[in-house]
Amino acid sequence: MSDAKAPTTDRDRFASRMRGERRRTQRSIPSAEYPTHFIAWDRPYVATLKEVSKTGACFHVEGPCPEQSFDSVGVLDLTIKTPWEDVYRRGRVTWDRRSTDGVYFGVEYVDLAKDADCVGLLNMDKVKVDPTWALRIPASLALRRQVLPFAQADGHVYVACANVQDTGALHAVEKLVASPVRGEPAELESLKRALDRVYADLQSTPGKPRSIDVRSLAEMQPDDCVALCDELLHAAVLRQASDIHLDPDVDALQVRFRVDGNLERYLRLPTALQSGVLNRFKVLSAMDIAEKRAPQDGGFKHRYGRAGQTIDIRVATLPTKHGERMTLRLLALQTESLTLERLGMVDRDLQCFNRYLDQSHGMILLTGPTGSGKTTTLYAAIRRLLQRENLNVLTVEDPIEYEMRGVAQVEVDSADKVTFLKALRSVLRHDPDVIMVGEIRDAETADVAIKASLTGHLVFSTLHTNSAVSVITRLADMGVDRFLIAATMRLAVAQRLVRLLCPRCRKPRPLTVGEATALGDASLAGQTVFEPGGCIYCAGKGFIGRIGLFELLPLDEGWSRLIARGAEEAELIASMRSQQIPTLLHDGIAKVLNGATSVREVIGAVSAW
Ligand SMILES: [Zn+2]
Numbered sequence: 001m002s003d004a005k006a007p008t009t010d011r012d013r014f015a016s017r018m019r020g021e022r023r024r025t026q027r028s029i030p031s032a033e034y035p036t037h038f039i040a041w042d043r044p045y046v047a048t049l050k051e052v053s054k055t056g057a058c059f060h061v062e063g064p065c066p067e068q069s070f071d072s073v074g075v076l077d078l079t080i081k082t083p084w085e086d087v088y089r090r091g092r093v094t095w096d097r098r099s100t101d102g103v104y105f106g107v108e109y110v111d112l113a114k115d116a117d118c119v120g121l122l123n124m125d126k127v128k129v130d131p132t133w134a135l136r137i138p139a140s141l142a143l144r145r146q147v148l149p150f151a152q153a154d155g156h157v158y159v160a161c162a163n164v165q166d167t168g169a170l171h172a173v174e175k176l177v178a179s180p181v182r183g184e185p186a187e188l189e190s191l192k193r194a195l196d197r198v199y200a201d202l203q204s205t206p207g208k209p210r211s212i213d214v215r216s217l218a219e220m221q222p223d224d225c226v227a228l229c230d231e232l233l234h235a236a237v238l239r240q241a242s243d244i245h246l247d248p249d250v251d252a253l254q255v256r257f258r259v260d261g262n263l264e265r266y267l268r269l270p271t272a273l274q275s276g277v278l279n280r281f282k283v284l285s286a287m288d289i290a291e292k293r294a295p296q297d298g299g300f301k302h303r304y305g306r307a308g309q310t311i312d313i314r315v316a317t318l319p320t321k322h323g324e325r326m327t328l329r330l331l332a333l334q335t336e337s338l339t340l341e342r343l344g345m346v347d348r349d350l351q352c353f354n355r356y357l358d359q360s361h362g363m364i365l366l367t368g369p370t371g372s373g374k375t376t377t378l379y380a381a382i383r384r385l386l387q388r389e390n391l392n393v394l395t396v397e398d399p400i401e402y403e404m405r406g407v408a409q410v411e412v413d414s415a416d417k418v419t420f421l422k423a424l425r426s427v428l429r430h431d432p433d434v435i436m437v438g439e440i441r442d443a444e445t446a447d448v449a450i451k452a453s454l455t456g457h458l459v460f461s462t463l464h465t466n467s468a469v470s471v472i473t474r475l476a477d478m479g480v481d482r483f484l485i486a487a488t489m490r491l492a493v494a495q496r497l498v499r500l501l502c503p504r505c506r507k508p509r510p511l512t513v514g515e516a517t518a519l520g521d522a523s524l525a526g527q528t529v530f531e532p533g534g535c536i537y538c539a540g541k542g543f544i545g546r547i548g549l550f551e552l553l554p555l556d557e558g559w560s561r562l563i564a565r566g567a568e569e570a571e572l573i574a575s576m577r578s579q580q581i582p583t584l585l586h587d588g589i590a591k592v593l594n595g596a597t598s599v600r601e602v603i604g605a606v607s608a609w
Helices: 010-018 139-145 167-177 188-204 214-219 222-238 271-284 347-357 374-388 420-430 443-454 470-477 482-488 513-518 557-564 569-578 584-593 599-606
Strands: 035-040 043-052 056-061 075-081 086-099 102-109 147-153 156-161 181-185 243-248 252-259 262-270 296-304 309-320 323-330 362-367 393-397 407-411 434-437 458-463 489-501 507-510 528-531 543-554
Touching: 043 489, 056 086, 139 147, 139 167, 139 188, 147 167, 147 188, 156 167, 156 188, 167 181, 188 222, 222 243, 222 252, 222 262, 222 271, 222 296, 222 323, 243 271, 252 271, 262 271, 271 296, 271 309, 271 323, 347 362, 347 374, 347 489, 347 543, 362 374, 362 443, 362 470, 374 393, 374 434, 374 458, 374 489, 393 420, 407 420, 420 434, 420 443, 434 443, 443 458, 443 482, 458 470, 470 482, 470 489, 470 569, 482 489, 482 557, 489 584, 489 599, 513 599, 528 584, 543 584, 543 599, 557 569, 584 599
Parallel strands: 156 181, 362 458, 362 489, 393 407, 393 434, 434 458
Antiparallel strands: 035 043, 035 075, 043 056, 056 102, 075 086, 086 102, 147 156, 243 252, 243 323, 252 262, 296 309, 309 323, 489 543, 507 528
């Protein structure tokens, strides 16, 4: 073997360029374009490596352009997948250029040799903190010693810390969480921010929420229930839960959180605390404490965080065999970042959706089962409209899930004083440009909404059907005249939500023949798909957030004629097929193949009906 003086293969050329070595022989750029994975704004992206220089590289991301430019992210952790190995590089984005075929951006590699200390440090801004562990230690300990237990994986509770050498602090945490711990060095500034997020509330208001020592739950007095309830709310907010469930069973009160559509166990409280906890929430929601045998509804505002954010919480009780159960619904968490891009609309759908948003009248209907994110999409659409123009936007909702600046929102009253129909009629007298009706539940509401869209308003609403096509048949079944449907309906959108795989721990594997068949395309067998893993970034869950699957049915003239002459659902479906309009399943398959979600998630979401 000769000692190769100059690198000759692509691999050598690439490796030496990556090392930033100056060699005369490797002026040419590696010919292969390697796929490169990275995460920006909590979403996975795949780029193609276009050019490498000794200080950086240029990448190309195809398809949907994110609204923000990549240089607003700053530093990216890039995984360049060469055929022989994965090369990790950290790069600072220096420029971002939009083109018809996607985005090009350049990075300057952060010098790893010089920056060695920083490599491998946990960036707590990107970590999902699991309150199950974080709230087991007192705020004073966490803040003083700068330790934060944040996740459990492979039998250990991981503790982010400023100083891993501080074994005293780690021992203290180990005792409190009652599980072996592993210290994980964290980048100091991000750790401080995380500590502030988790423990600021527990510090600033003495006597207010504090961490509960699970081991001493049995000895807790009913008086402690105020602190306990505060902790539950705090934990739910930290975990970004949509609901808190309090379920009594034979020997305990089970506390569970709904996170990204799935129920997670949080705590089991001794039965002795049951009435104390329930009473506390009942008092907050102005319910009758004495009434235990009839279901009740109520709600309250919860204030949290340094900035004093508030969220609305809807509370409902139901008497069961082992006592009352209670569900607390947390409304309006994290809405400022809601954009159509972030909801997971691919470029094709986004362009189509935006085209219909530009129209001054007509009806856009979203459809899907409860919890499929329809309302979120409506809000994102309205937000986009408001950005572009000065419009008078009025909404009728039940309940108001997000408060939006610049929008007059009307809430439907459960006592039937203000129904969708009544509210909608009065809204029309206020000269709106855009009207959003939370849901079309009956023929009368459908009728008023249709007429409003006929008289020069843009109307958004939702319906409970399983596909975009069935929106038309459902409206017809409600008794809406088919000519009116044909004249007003502009766009029908079916939607589902699937969980987003944590891009840091997802595991590749080939798609099986069975799964490919279940997805309706046997030829897909053998393609690479991903399974959830579980790592410290996703609190060991393997998933991190959710994205939507969409099916857009634009109803142009041809469709209007079909609808007007009374075409049945089967005929509408056939027409959709012949025009090759992508369905929910198509969108799901695309999102499985690009690694955003798993096969099981898509099959579960799409075949849920
Ligand atoms: Zn993970």
